[in-house]
Amino acid sequence: GENVEQHPSTLSVQEGDSAVIKCTYSDSASNYFPWYKQELGKRPQLIIDIRSNVGEKKDQRIAVTLNKTAKHFSLHITETQPEDSAVYFCAASRGGSYIPTFGRGTSLIVHP
Amino acid sequence: GAVVSQHPSRVICKSGTSVKIECRSLDFQATTMFWYRQFPKKSLMLMATSNEGSKATYEQGVEKDKFLINHASLTLSTLTVTSAHPEDSSFYICSARISGGADTQYFGPGTRLTVL
DSSP states (O other): OOOEEEEOSEEEEETTSOEEEEEEEOOTTOOEEEEEEEOTTSOOEEEEEEETTOSEEEETTEEEEEETTTTEEEEEEOSOOGGGOEEEEEEEBOSTTOOOEEOOOEEEEEEO | OOOEEEEOSEEEEOTTOOEEEEEEESSSOOSEEEEEEEOTTOOEEEEEEEETTSOOEEOTTOOTTTEEEEEEETTEEEEEEOSOOGGGOEEEEEEEEOTTSOSOEEEOOOEEEEEO
């Protein structure tokens, strides 16, 4: 089955800095890679996703990159703000009826 | 759109009792729903995949007789924790995918279960 590793487990940055969270996956057939943000006490919410037919996707301050050859993908947050503080999860799946496999999460702390 | 609700949000029960948690897709049909348990150190542990009209598929190590899952309609899945023990205390989250739609999962707000 799929195995997703996520690093780091905790990331502390100063407001305005960039933050990068990395994930690796094992199943070369995986083709869908979402990222979820979970604020304290709230539900995980999709913030961005990427499919294997593209290498990068951006949405304002958030971007995701995918390297299929190396089987890793990363979340980039620029100009971080305190409200970016949350736990971020990556996931990988083959799509369709396949069950996504989640990483263990990264706790991002943005200091004002 | 794509809202998932859970009820109750919090429940406290005595050891040995059973607790039912409901997961509803409010504005879409969901053939497949997922049940997760989230531990204090933040990881999401998939417990089972709930399929409408058929038996749930449980992950290895999850007792199907203890965590009963029913997915009787395209908008409702229930998780019943039977004979609850203090070690079952946790945060339970469901998610759903739109039937015939994209791969995106939509999560419920979670249920905090405390077993005394």
